[in-house]
Amino acid sequence: SHCPPQGAGSLFHIRLAGGSTPCPYLSPRDPHPLCHPAVDRALRLSGAGGPPHVKLTVEWDLSTKERLFGDIREEVVQDAESVRLQAQAHQQQSCSLEECFQLYTKEEQLAPDDAWRCPHCKVPQQGMVKLSLWTLPDILIIHLKRFRQVAARRHKLSTLVQFPLRGLDMAPHMAPWGPGSWGHQQPPPRHPPSSPHDSLYDLYAVCYHHGGMNGGHYTGEWGHRECRERGGGWY
Known part of the structure; x- marks a missing residue:
């Protein structure tokens, strides 16, 4: 009851x-x-x-x-004008996908708190670290980080990212093939590319987010291969 x-x-x-x-x-x-x-x-x-x-x-x-x-x-809480201007100051108008990869894979020096302990001299060293790709998938999915931390707030980035419809070359971001690139460690297995075209990608689909940090919705575009080759066919 x-x-x-x-x-x-x-x-x-x-x-x-x-x-x-x-x-x-x-x-x-x-x-x-x-x-x-x-x-x-x-x-x-x-x-x-x-x-x-x-x-x-x-x-x-x-x-x-x-x-x-x-x-x-x-209820919608509007940001103060100073907060809006501060967010705009940290946001550029446009960039290319290649620039995003260059920033993501550029060489950086470790901070003192993240120093690497050298196995030879036993002293923490502020070494250099660099991200590279070891293998490439058949289908490449790229997720763009669309927010930035400004003080205690997070803001969505609306920077226009320009990317090629055909022939995105990922070869410059691959790790070198040389036998000494891994030092004394055994590198993970990978197959050498059978042709230079193995590192080229054509755009297949795009997923968009509309809204802000607190909500929104997603839409997508998909292109049929034969129609894309004729310059159209995006749905």
């Missing part, structure tokens, strides 16, 4: 979510509402996935909620 919430005229009611208790509402008249057999039963049934816990749902009186908070579903 259903047990109605107790405490008529209260601003809200607290309901114990889940479980099989016949009266899931906690009494507002109880000075220690969590010291209740229903809460103990829910703790025993919480199962795996972390420490024992219970889930509580706050059910507001609708008239009280509207009077205190209004319609918060349409």
